[in-house]
Amino acid sequence: MAPGFARSVSLPLSPSRKIASFHVRSVSLPCQTHPIIFNLEEQIQTVQSWATNPERSSAWIVAGLVQIDLLHTALEDFLQLSQTQETLQHSAPVDQVPDDLLQLVDFYGSFLSNIGTLKQCNSEVQSALRRQDGVQMASSLRSQLHAEKEMAQLASGLRRMTKCKHLSLSPDAKELEIVKEAICTTAFASVAVFMEVGALSAAASSTKMNSATKSLKRFAINTSLKKRGTDVERDVVSLERLEELEENIRDIEFSSERLFKSLINSRISLLNITSSL
Template sequence: MVTGFSRSISLPLSPRRSSKNSRAASYHIRSVSLPCRSHPLISHLEEQIQVIRSWAASADGSSSWIETGLSQIEILLMAIKEFLHRSQTQEILCHAISTEGLLDDFLLLADLHGSFLSAIVTLKQHQAEVQSAIRRADKVCLVSALRSQRHVEKEIAQLAMCLKNVSKSRSLGFASGASEVEIAGIFVEAVNATAVASVAVFSGVAAMSASTSSMKNWSTMRSFKKLACNSLTKNTVSDDDEFSVFEKLEEFEVCLRNVESCSERVFRRLINLRVSLLNISTPTL
C-alpha cells in the first residue's frame, strides 16, 4: 500500500499548455472539484448578492421598497439553492467544518423570519382594530389598539437587532482547505447579504408602523371625532392632517398584506435550504 499520498485539489496546467493560452489557464487553474469563478451559478449568486446589498443601501422606507427587498431576498435564496444542489458543492460541504456554522445561521434566519411573519399577522389584526375604532368613534378602543401596535413594533425592532448578529462575517479560520474556504466563503457572503437585507426590511416595517401608531395623530377628541365622521360618511377629507392619517392607514394595510405573502415564501425557502444543507452534512448510510 502506498502511504503518505495526499489528494491535490488544484491541478495547474502543463508549461506547454499554459504557454499557448495563458488566459485559459487563469480560468482552469482552480480546483477540479470546484466550478471556476466564471461558472454561471457562481456568477449569478454573486450578482444577486450585489443587487441585494445595493437595494439595502438605497433605503427610502416606502412600502414598495420593502416589498422589493423581500422579493430580492427570495431571489437570492433561490440562487443559493441552485448552487447548493451542485454535486461538487455538496461533496465539499459534506465534510466541511464550516457547514455546522452555516446550519446555525440558516436556523437563526428561519426562526427570525418565522417570528417576523407572526408579528405581521398580529399587526394586521391591530390595524383592523384601529379602523374599527374609527368607524365606531371609540377612542378607548383606538388607544388600546395603537398601544398594542406599538408593542409589536418593538418586537420587530428586536428581531432586527438579533439579525445583526448573523450579518457579521463568520470566520473561516478553521476551514480544512482552499476548496472549503472558497465554497464556504460564498455561502457566508450570501447569508450575510440575506441578513443585512432582512434587517432593512424589518426596520422598514417597524418604522412604517410607527408612523401610523403615533399618538400625535390622535391627540384630541375633536380631531378624532372628525376622522370618525369622515370615515362614516365617506366625505372628502379636506384637512391635510386628516387626509395624511387615512393615507398612511391605507398604505400600511396594503403593505402588510403584501409583506405577509412575500414573508411566507421567504420563510419556506429558508426552511427548505436548511433541510437540504442538513441532509448534505448527515447523508443517509
C-alpha cells in the first residue's frame, strides 16, 4: 500500500439475507484508497453478493467460480504491495493464513477429483442407456450418488472456515484483516459452489433416470419385451439431460481448474512473505 494514504477498515454486520454460521463482512477502505486495495474490496463484495443471491443454475456456478478467481487475482496484486508485505511481516497471527489457504487448495483439489468422477459416471450412464444395459446403468448411478454425497461432505467440512474470527489488530495491521476477509469470503462462496454442483448432478439424474433404470431392468429380465413408445421418449429425454449435464460439468471443471491455480499462487505469495520473517 502506498504510504501516506489515510485509510480505515470497517466491518459491518451481515447483509439482510440470513446466512447460517457466517457473518458476511464488507471491507471498506475510503479516503484516497489505493486502486489495488479498492479493486480487492470490490471483488470481495462482488463474491459475497453472488453467494447470497443464488440462481440454482450451472451458469450461476460458473459465474461464481470466475468471480472467486478474480478475487484471488486481486489478492495476489494486494500481496505484491510493499506496504502489505511489510505489515504482514510484523503481524503475529499471520502464520495461520497460509495454512488457511492450504486448506482451500486441498478442498478444491478434492472438488476437482469429484468433478472428474461425476463426469465419468455421467458418460457411463449415457453409454448404458444407449446400450440398454440396466445393470451397468444402476452401477454407474450408484457411483454418481456416492460422488454427490462426497460433494456435500466437502461443503460441510468447508463451512468451519466461514466462521471468521474478528482479530484485535492495531490500525497499522489491517492488511492482515483484509487477507483473512478474502479467504473467509472464498470459503463461504465455495460452500455454495460445492452444494450446487451436487444438486445440479442430482437434478439431472434423479426422477427421470430412476424411471429409465426401472425400464432397463425390466428389459434385462425379459429380453423379448419390446419397449413402448413412451419408454423410448423417456430415454431420449434422459439422454438430453445427461448431455446437458456433461456440458455443464465441463464448464465448471474448466473454471475450477483456473481458480485452483489462483489459490496456489496466493498461498505461494503468502509463504514468500512469512518465510522472510
